[in-house]
Amino acid sequence: MGFSSVFFSRQPFLGFVRCAPGGRPVTYPRRDIVDAICYLKRNGGVWRALPVDFPPWSMVNYHFKT
Numbered sequence: 001m002g003f004s005s006v007f008f009s010r011q012p013f014l015g016f017v018r019c020a021p022g023g024r025p026v027t028y029p030r031r032d033i034v035d036a037i038c039y040l041k042r043n044g045g046v047w048r049a050l051p052v053d054f055p056p057w058s059m060v061n062y063h064f065k066t
Helices: 028-043 057-065
Strands: none
Touching: 028 057
């Protein structure tokens, strides 16, 4: 991914979230979702104008609101 952050390079365990056995597999890594949220905050963009390098805007918006 072309959008990296110094903050996330210092957080090696950001993407490892334990879930219950037998749960639904992760579609997009959490790191990509958090990077997309930080990209929006940094650039002040709109949700639907996320670059194609990130997960879909609806997925990122869902995780932002929860």
